[in-house]
Amino acid sequence: MNNEKQDHILTYLNKNIRYDGRKKDEYRKISIETGIVKTAEGSASVTIGDTVVLAGVKFEVGAPYPDQLGEGTMMVNAELLPLSSSKFEAGPPSIDSIELARVVDRAIRESNTIDHKKLCIKEGELVWTVIIDITPLNVDGNLFDASALAVLLAIKDARMPKLKDNKIDYKTKTDQKLPLLEEPISVTVLKIGSHYIVDPITDEEDVLDARLTVAFTKDNTICAMQKGGEQPLSEKEIEDMIDLAIKKSKELRVYLR
Amino acid sequence: MVYKKRLDGRKFDELRKIEAKVGVIPNASGSAYFKIGKTVAYAAVYGPKELHPRFLQNPKKGLLRCNYNMLPFSGAGNRVRPGPSRRSKEISLVTFNALDPVVDLEQFPNSVVDVFIELPQTDAGSRCAGICAASMALADAGIIMKDLVGAVSVGAVDGQLVLDLDYNEESYEEGDVADIPVAYIPSFDKFSLLQMDGKIKKEDLMKGMKLAKEGIMKIIEVQKKALKAKFEVKK
Numbered sequence: 001m002n003n004e005k006q007d008h009i010l011t012y013l014n015k016n017i018r019y020d021g022r023k024k025d026e027y028r029k030i031s032i033e034t035g036i037v038k039t040a041e042g043s044a045s046v047t048i049g050d051t052v053v054l055a056g057v058k059f060e061v062g063a064p065y066p067d068q069l070g071e072g073t074m075m076v077n078a079e080l081l082p083l084s085s086s087k088f089e090a091g092p093p094s095i096d097s098i099e100l101a102r103v104v105d106r107a108i109r110e111s112n113t114i115d116h117k118k119l120c121i122k123e124g125e126l127v128w129t130v131i132i133d134i135t136p137l138n139v140d141g142n143l144f145d146a147s148a149l150a151v152l153l154a155i156k157d158a159r160m161p162k163l164k165d166n167k168i169d170y171k172t173k174t175d176q177k178l179p180l181l182e183e184p185i186s187v188t189v190l191k192i193g194s195h196y197i198v199d200p201i202t203d204e205e206d207v208l209d210a211r212l213t214v215a216f217t218k219d220n221t222i223c224a225m226q227k228g229g230e231q232p233l234s235e236k237e238i239e240d241m242i243d244l245a246i247k248k249s250k251e252l253r254v255y256l257r
Numbered sequence: 258m259v260y261k262k263r264l265d266g267r268k269f270d271e272l273r274k275i276e277a278k279v280g281v282i283p284n285a286s287g288s289a290y291f292k293i294g295k296t297v298a299y300a301a302v303y304g305p306k307e308l309h310p311r312f313l314q315n316p317k318k319g320l321l322r323c324n325y326n327m328l329p330f331s332g333a334g335n336r337v338r339p340g341p342s343r344r345s346k347e348i349s350l351v352t353f354n355a356l357d358p359v360v361d362l363e364q365f366p367n368s369v370v371d372v373f374i375e376l377p378q379t380d381a382g383s384r385c386a387g388i389c390a391a392s393m394a395l396a397d398a399g400i401i402m403k404d405l406v407g408a409v410s411v412g413a414v415d416g417q418l419v420l421d422l423d424y425n426e427e428s429y430e431e432g433d434v435a436d437i438p439v440a441y442i443p444s445f446d447k448f449s450l451l452q453m454d455g456k457i458k459k460e461d462l463m464k465g466m467k468l469a470k471e472g473i474m475k476i477i478e479v480q481k482k483a484l485k486a487k488f489e490v491k492k
Contacts, residue, residue, distance in 0.1 A: 137299060
């Protein structure tokens, strides 16, 4: 379907240059901002090239899950707003927004980023729920990495609201941060033809053969993965993609400081 | 009359601080950011483009569609559940009614212009901020317009007329509060949005509309300045 575009992008990649002039393992300019949404308990925006993602944290209290009576809960949700791209439509969550939310969720959850045990108010009865919403304002590729970074920054920015008679008093802000144990960084590597690239723009995502999102903890342990795209990958290819992801995750980690 | 001084110290006819910018969403045909006090609105315009399904098409002119949405973390209290609600649908409708009179889509039969309004942070007056942003985004998209539309709320807090209520005023508990969001089209000298809840005497309402007009004229100046700023040559 997108043969012309694919040919064009591949022609450039064969010369070791991207459609937009970048190197294959080069991210676009990244900028971050935290605490920008005053109505959220925590927030951050991440801009990578023309992709802008806003993440916000809200707290609720409720009953724990029956199998984890002494632990708080967490939920990640993504809204692919039609405001942010002509590709998105209003309506029920698309499969893309569900995948994005679940991939970001997995990195946070499986790395034990949030100390859920410390979010217990009364065992078996009342626990904190952390709800993180991802909302892109403009999308030009690489929503996965931008969203994962925005969510982590928003969690780090979050301050717990005050609890009064087992209800949240949203008006009273406290200085108490979320109990955090880890800082996972996600990097998505795309395979187009025989080339591996990071930080794809939308045009590159349109012609991908496969993609691999890998999340790493501080000590470079892999804590979550997601393969996407229609083409399968060999062991060697997976290893190469992980190696590239690990290298780039160290660069992204700088933005957490 | 007990409400002698506004809770945030403003004069009774004083707007909150406004920031406005256009072209903030590169993917869109036109876009705008409008911040008034702590209420922030983004608007993006996509189109004119062919309208599907085709039975909705009008062979005489293009259609304007408006969508108002609060982001889940945009309320000071509980998280706002994503997806359309009765409230957001009604606001989308009145936003359309506020903007449609100035939009001229006769040159684009069978097409649609979509306006998406998103609010990342709110402190009352969100529909008005949305309309202000949408009006700028439409102009930024190069849609033929008869004028800009400005919107603000006026109200009576415990009998005192005030311009541009924030949430604390809207929820003032020591007296009656009337909240009246209005949109105004200067060149028509007409109002295209008028809603109200609370209690107010007719005389006060008419005075309030005058107050709103004055406020909106100031807002329109800010909108125009932001639109012009996009084309200023940077030195």
